[in-house]
Amino acid sequence: MIHDDDKERFVQALLGWFSVNMRDLPWRRDYTPYRVWVSEIMLQQTQMERGVTYFNRWMGRFPDVAAVARAAENDVLKAWEGLGYYSRARNLHRAARLIMQEHGGVFPCRYEDIRALxxxxxxxxxAIASIAFQQDAVAVDANVERVFSRLFDIDTPIKEKENAAFVRHTAQSLLPRGKARLFNQALMELGALVCGKKARCPLCPVQQWCEAFRLGIVQERPVLTARKSIVPIEVATGFLVHQGRIFIQKRPEMGVWAGFWEFPGGCIEQGETAEEAVRREFMEETEFDVVPREKIAVVRHGYTTYRATLHCYLLELRGGSDVPVLHAATESRWVRFAELDGYTLPAGHRKLVDMMAGSLQWQWLQGG
Known part of the structure; x- marks a missing residue:
């Protein structure tokens, strides 16, 4: 437990540890508001190593707010492809344009204006207010919640409203004035490197204040709310090839993967084979009568609360027109296999493309 007369010692121990153990991350080399903002959005739901790779690539493509604002949404989504949770990219794009329009291209510094983006x-x-502008604001993420749940032995679900309020209030009471940039990053770094899901207590600089450690129940904290169960689904899709080109369609602007390009397909219904499902889906979505030539891949991909198994076929038109009648998609194209790299695809479909690029069947996809 951290008593009032221990607060300064606690902070000194934490910041001393951070000064030695902080990771060399690209956004820590230059704390501009834009770089801090992009890193914080990008690291939501993204592992650190992957985030570093995408951050460097993003900065090469969009070096400042103006570059993001000028870009078409499809270009922003393409740069984000593979990170998932694409609403983050759309919000970055919307926020960049708002900053240009309402703040003259200057990233806002007031907490309220940042929060409104x-x-x-x-x-x-x-995080932006403290790290970029060195304001005395707290930043409580999952790492900080885990650290505090152990320090103070919070024995009810950490996400409960009263616990969230306690963590924020306590973090604010510990925050050393003028050092929020270091303090917030140190707490998050502690949660990431030492006080993780599997705690490394012997390495902890604040172990002496940890109530869960004193009681021997570190691995029982934090208490989490029950996670939603993962729902398995079976999906049939395919590469419809005609005159050396593959058919793709664009999803509606609302809903899952809004505005992405995809191969038609959908869930396999009860009592239906994958071949029957892919034929039905193409007929329902495009009115194409297709013939499965062969099954070429099975890919598994997880998203939100689903675990999808994609059964992919090489398909041919049985006959008739190659102009689709679209019932849900907003646009369609016949493209060469190599051109698919220029389109933003759902992650499962991108896996299919990458798999086929290294296979023998890709020559057939090229029309050979």
Whole structure:
């Protein structure tokens, strides 16, 4: 437990540890508001190593807010492809345009204005305000919640409203004035490197204040709410090839993967084979009568609460027109296999393309 007369010692121990153990991350080399903002949005739901790769690539493509604002949404989504949770990219794009229009291209520094940007919540606003502008704001992410749940032995679900309020209030009471940039990053770094899901207590610089460690129940904290069960689904899709080109269609602007390009397909219904499903889906979505030539791949991909198994076929038109009648998609194209790299695809479909690029069947996809 951290008593009032221990607060300064606690902070000194934490910051001393951070000064030695902080990771060399690209956004820590230059704390501009834009770089901090992009890193915080990108690291939501993204592992650090992957985030570093995408951050460097993003900065090469969009070096400042103006570059993001000028870009078409499809270009922004393409740069984001593979990170998932694409609403983050759309919100970055919307926020960049808002900054250009309402703030003259200058990233806002007031917490309230930062919080008002699309896609920015309490944590992200606090992180930007403290790390980029060195304001005395707290930034509580999952790492900080885990650290505090152990320090103070919080024995009810950490996401409960009263616990969230306690963590924010306590973090604010510990925050050393003028050092929020270091303090917030140190807490998050501690949660990432030492006080992770599998705690490394012997390495902890604040172990002496940890109530869960004193009680021997570190691995029982934090208490989590029950996770939603993963729902398995079976999906049939395919590469419809005609005159050396593959058919793709664009999803509606609302809903899952809004505005992405895809290969038609859908869930396999009860009592239906994958071949029957892919024929039905193409007929329902495009009115194409297709013939499965062969099954070429099975790919598994997880998203939100689903675990999808994609059964992919090489398909031919049985006959008739090669002009689709679209019932849900907004646009369609016949493209060469190599051109698919220029389109933003759902992650499962991108896996199919990458798999086929290294296979023998790709020559047939090229019309050979």
């Amino acid at each position: 699309p896609g920015v919540g309490d944590y992200t606003a606090g």
